[in-house]
Amino acid sequence: MRLTLKVWRQPKGATKGHFETYETDGVSPDMSFLEMLDVVNDRLTLDGQDPIAFDHDCREGICGTCGMVINGVAHGPERATTACQLHMRHFRDGDVIHIEPWRAAAFPVIKDLVVDRGALDRIMEAGGFVTAPTGAAPEAHSTLVPKEAADAAFEAAACIQCGACVAACPNASAMLFTAAKVAHLSRLPQGQPERYGRVVKMVATHDAAGFGNCTNIGECAAVCPKEIKLDTITALNRDVISSTLFQ
């Protein structure tokens, strides 16, 4: 396959970037999208140019490190698929592909396609945990967790913190991420004691980090590689309102 790539290049420390065009040939349909970029980078390196910086690690869709907007869609055209799991068989010979970083005020661009997603860690640090110091745990079977609750918690806990929801949201809101983290714990008995304090702190940190608010557009759920559902945010809102009664 022969492709034309238009890739966002932004040197470290620069406030502005631009699209650079790269013609690339000999792309195999069995390559992953990132393997295709590896080939481009090998050529740039040998030509004495700076290779395209992009984040990646596990390349099997679970670590959440990779993330780029491909032809206007976070993680590209395949549903429920991270950029590293997207394969070139979903493109056609001669295609023009635009590649951009996540764009959000709370995710400053570090270089090229690499952004700083540390704000998501700050949200977790604010309350995304159960206070359970090592050694203090009761016997695992002392608390029964109905299968439905465990499965529902798991669905939310599947979030990989990649930030695609933020990149897709016109408001650059991280509410789907925050809601997934809140829901994971609020659906389990272990999460109940801190339930309402947790949601208040996490939402406050979300807002302070510069993420926009949620206006129920739903782009986030459409691009989420782990298919976190939009109604997770509804549940978060319910907990926020309940917190005013229980706090």
Added chain:
Amino acid sequence: MTQTITETENPWIDAPSGTGPVLTANVKADGKTIEEMWDAHRFSLKLVNPANKRKHTIIMVGTGLAGGAAAASLGELGYHVKAFCYQDSPRRAHSIAAQGGINAAKNYRNDGDSVFRLFYDTVKGGDFRAREANVYRLAQLSVDIIDQCVAQGVPFAREYGGLIDTRSFGGAQLSRTFYARGQTGQQLLLGAYSALCRQIDAGTVEMHPRTEMLEVIVVDGRARGIVVRDMISGAISSHFGDAVVLGTGGYSNVFFLSTNAKGCNTTAIWRAHRKGALFANPCFTQIHPTCIPVAGDHQSKLTLMSESLRNDGRVWVPKQGDDTRAPDQIPEDERDYYLERMYPAFGNLVPRDIASRAAKRVCDEGRGVGPGGLGVYLDFSKAQGGPAAINAKYGNLFDMYERITGENPYEVPMRIYPAVHYTMGGLWVDYNLMSTIPGLFVAGEANFSDHGANRLGASALMQGLADGYFILPATLTDYIGANTLPPVSADHPAVREAEASVNERVQRLLDVNGTRTVDSFHRELGQVMWDYCGMSRNGEGLRKAINRIPELRAEFWDNVKVPGINEDLNQSLEKAGRVADFFELAELMCIDALHRNESCGGHFREEYQTPEGEARRDDDNYAYAAAWEFKGVGLAPVLHKEKLTFDYVHPAQRDYR
């Protein structure tokens, strides 16, 4: 700089008896049985007054299951922890990719499990090359790990009654594996990460993401700090503490193609090795039997399909070689379900090393399937419960397979082939998880301790969390309590020297400005390792590799092209530093494999096999951990031996037939 190793020469030196570090486990439990050992040992350990803990700084490198759990637990105890990881968030450490589950001797299924049985299975599964005391402790702690994880909110799979579900897993005949669909690693890591977040918020843990450790600082014989590179600014700086912990994972990426994340590397433990920490059993690598086969030259990594799939899938190849028919066109009586045929007792559930070698054997016979003939079928068409049950258990794995291969595994059998997955070898540690450098502790996959020559499925998560949550908080406290450690000055010659060596190395990599990319060298090194130090090894091949690696390493330093500058986010520079260390490690792995004239676990020497083609151990001569001392690049390493004794599990040839 290169010399040819001939047939008769040995590229290593046996340590003269009575010299060098004494390799004893340091178990302080005289006269106690193995069941009482950890308790007795713990009672002997020193404590540190809670009010004094905050005055002590612990340097933690790596924040996966071992490092993250330890950082959080030490922070909870009140220590000041400085934690470092190369990822942009600790939640992304490669522990996250573990799929299948975590073992624990809870005996929730009433199927005959016990702490002793998990201990027994792990020692036997490791082909009698692990230290009994450590393995017993691991089995004991396994039950506490599950309790801890549940308390944190890890969403383990549940039965309808609300109790936890378990399943059987490669190499075990009972259901002791706890799981969270196909992403147990992610869920356990999120538990450790959330505990770590709580400590970051509380101020006990200072987190440094996107920071790579490049050197250990050893002052007066003790590990007192590290030199790191900020991966965004390129700034090189030193950090000091009373102890240093490495929880930096394994070195499978020496093979270039492995199931490890692209960033996984050996740099932290290799730098420590160069500074005096002995490296034990480097040739003990695990080849996982169920990975997606290589698709082409562009391949950048391999993807594992959890071996839990072997619970329901049946492995087969055509009976005849070069059979090009589609799998559904091959009648039942022309299929060879070779694991069930060769190992009727365990069938498709034989341990990983055995399943991998069997796959290699049938492919070497020309009966492999798929492009290049390097694959076997894993077939779910007769699985109990049909597609719905399979989807509930393995849905995400099936989706992943389809995304990568473009084939629907509900309709055609999966194609799988073995791939490098885990390294049992690592830095030598005593019972306290301390290396031969006082004050340098090593946890999780980075140490050599618990899995011997082969790790059982679902035991890596168990070991990482046992080390991090429960062992290090006790043993590290003992070290702090037992020693008076004066502050280290940034002007100390050892600090200056460590920083200078890092700066010099970085500059040297940038200055080569040759004509080959880092990846092209890494691929070539990986191919040498796979060909000669992979699933099976022989003396001739290993000698070839030992001659080839220094040549390739010299070419690397002469002809690698690392573009850009240090003061930037420079991913080529990051890779180059890691590959440079892999080049040195690779040689040691081959030397270790050559010196061990026996087959055991993942180390299969073709010269040492039974008539049936199974591994033939040599307990008279090789019942020891081989701990290597670094003497310089290209110089013969010195071999130290920790004798292994088996008082509880009698060594026998593993028989899964």
